[in-house]
Amino acid sequence: MALTGIQIFKMLPKTNCKECGEPTCLAFAMKLAASKAELASCPYVSDEAKEQLSEASAPPIRGVVIGAGDNAVKVGEELVLYRHEKTFVNPTAIAILIDDSMSDDKVNAKIDQLNNNKYDRVGMTLKANLVAVKSTSDDAGKFKALVEKVSAATDDGLVLIANADCIKEAISVCAAKKPLIYAATKDNVDAMSAIAKANSVPIAVKGETLDDIIELTQKLTAAGIKDIVIDADEKTFKDTIKNQIAIRRAALKKKFRPLGFPTISFPCDMTDDALYETTLAAGLISKYAGIVVVSDIDAPNLLAMTVNRMNIYTDPQRPMVMDQGIYEFNSPDENSPLLITTNFALTYFIVSAEIEASRVPTWLLIMDTEGMSVLTAWSAGKFVADAMAPFVIKSGITDKIAKKKIIIPGYVAQLSGEFQEELGNWEVQVGPREAGDIPKYLRNIAGI
Numbered sequence: 001m002a003l004t005g006i007q008i009f010k011m012l013p014k015t016n017c018k019e020c021g022e023p024t025c026l027a028f029a030m031k032l033a034a035s036k037a038e039l040a041s042c043p044y045v046s047d048e049a050k051e052q053l054s055e056a057s058a059p060p061i062r063g064v065v066i067g068a069g070d071n072a073v074k075v076g077e078e079l080v081l082y083r084h085e086k087t088f089v090n091p092t093a094i095a096i097l098i099d100d101s102m103s104d105d106k107v108n109a110k111i112d113q114l115n116n117n118k119y120d121r122v123g124m125t126l127k128a129n130l131v132a133v134k135s136t137s138d139d140a141g142k143f144k145a146l147v148e149k150v151s152a153a154t155d156d157g158l159v160l161i162a163n164a165d166c167i168k169e170a171i172s173v174c175a176a177k178k179p180l181i182y183a184a185t186k187d188n189v190d191a192m193s194a195i196a197k198a199n200s201v202p203i204a205v206k207g208e209t210l211d212d213i214i215e216l217t218q219k220l221t222a223a224g225i226k227d228i229v230i231d232a233d234e235k236t237f238k239d240t241i242k243n244q245i246a247i248r249r250a251a252l253k254k255k256f257r258p259l260g261f262p263t264i265s266f267p268c269d270m271t272d273d274a275l276y277e278t279t280l281a282a283g284l285i286s287k288y289a290g291i292v293v294v295s296d297i298d299a300p301n302l303l304a305m306t307v308n309r310m311n312i313y314t315d316p317q318r319p320m321v322m323d324q325g326i327y328e329f330n331s332p333d334e335n336s337p338l339l340i341t342t343n344f345a346l347t348y349f350i351v352s353a354e355i356e357a358s359r360v361p362t363w364l365l366i367m368d369t370e371g372m373s374v375l376t377a378w379s380a381g382k383f384v385a386d387a388m389a390p391f392v393i394k395s396g397i398t399d400k401i402a403k404k405k406i407i408i409p410g411y412v413a414q415l416s417g418e419f420q421e422e423l424g425n426w427e428v429q430v431g432p433r434e435a436g437d438i439p440k441y442l443r444n445i446a447g448i
């Protein structure tokens with residue numbers, strides 16, 4: 001069980017030296033108990049106390065890494081129930097399901113989806129992260145051959161779904177990739193835990209009830225296995241979500257260690273309708289699955305899941321921003337028009353999409369306004385003439401254009417005169433208010 005702040009305080013040096021960044025040892029102890037401080041911040045904790053405090057200072061939901069190298073994913077380590085309290089930390093891993101009843105062509109197509117279906121959005125790459133390889137035949141040789149093929153074809157991590165005999169056989173060809181093995185149940189926990197220990201790989205548990213799951217995680221923890229993932233799926237989506245919430249609450253609010261692990265969920269088993277499956281996966285990403293296993297990641301379904309995931313796992317207290325600088329569209333040259341806007345990522349992506357659609361070669365200057373949109377930045381004094389002019393001059397854009405002419409968003413037409421004064425020998429033009437009017441505006445300028 002987790003220690004209280006007072007219990008932790010009793011083990012600290014009590015010198016109030018402030019080196020941990022807290023005014024007193026008691027304040028540090030309280031933060032440690034609430035998982036808001038790191039034990040390592042106090043350099044004076046004795047080794048004996050360290051040992052006793054390690055549990056208290058561990059995250060309430062363990063972080064579990066699946067895979068190896070650059071494509072390894074970590075799930076868990078969440079600290080809050082609600083995204084508005086603080087950001088969620090490790091995005092839900094999306095796994096595509098491949099099983100040993102599939103034809104070679106189908107397996108190849110799924111691997112192709114995993115490796116190639118991705119989107120660049122607001123500076124991030126959105127993609128699936130794992131491949132779940134399942135044995136439906138219970139044929140160890142067949143399963144091993146499939147795991148070997150999949151493992152060789154992708155750098156993404158693996159989830160091995162099979163009985164203990166099949167997993168024992170197949171793990172010899174992929175142990176270095178640190179796959180998640182699925183799943184220890186009350187009937188096979190000894191065999192599965194032996195595989196997990198021998199290969200130092202994470203293990204999933206599955207029980208009929210949460211009590212079964214607690215028994216299994218306690219047994220594995222007692223055996224020295226720490227990297228555990230919980231499958232708490234129920235027959236209905238509603239009950240699955242109830243379990244997800246119960247597990248998250250028990251781990252965070254009660255510091256109940258036997259449920260302090262990330263979860264895995266299987267929307268692929270909940271419906272045969274691809275669109276509905278995506279909807280269920282999106283629900284599970286929101287509440288609070290660490291991994292979702294889906295049957296398909298074709299482009300539209302992947303986009304829906306990954307954009308939903310991105311929205312849930314971005315920091316609500318920090319706007320998404322673009323880097324300040326010069327952006328090129330449609331191969332501009334010295335005679336191409338120059339636009340300026342703010343670095344709010346949504347503004348950038350809307351404006352850039354319209355410029356691209358116009359097919360007119362164009363320069364776009366993005367100014368750092370701390371992630372504010374045009375009107376907000378203007379009213380906050382960050383997208384105003386005396387800030388914009390020095391930025392434009394220092395940006396280096398004058399080396400790229402022949403005529404000093406710049407187009408400002410229509411919403412800040414009122415600053416055009418002052419902006420021109422600040423810029424000196426530049427011409428300032430007022431562009432459209434709505435981004436949707438940019439293509440027509442640019443084509444008029446280009447005479448096309």
Ligand code: SF4
Pocket residue numbers: 012013014015016017018019020021022023024025028041042043044045
């Ligand atoms: S660094 Fe350690 S001893 Fe110093 S105030 Fe913090 S907890 Fe106390």
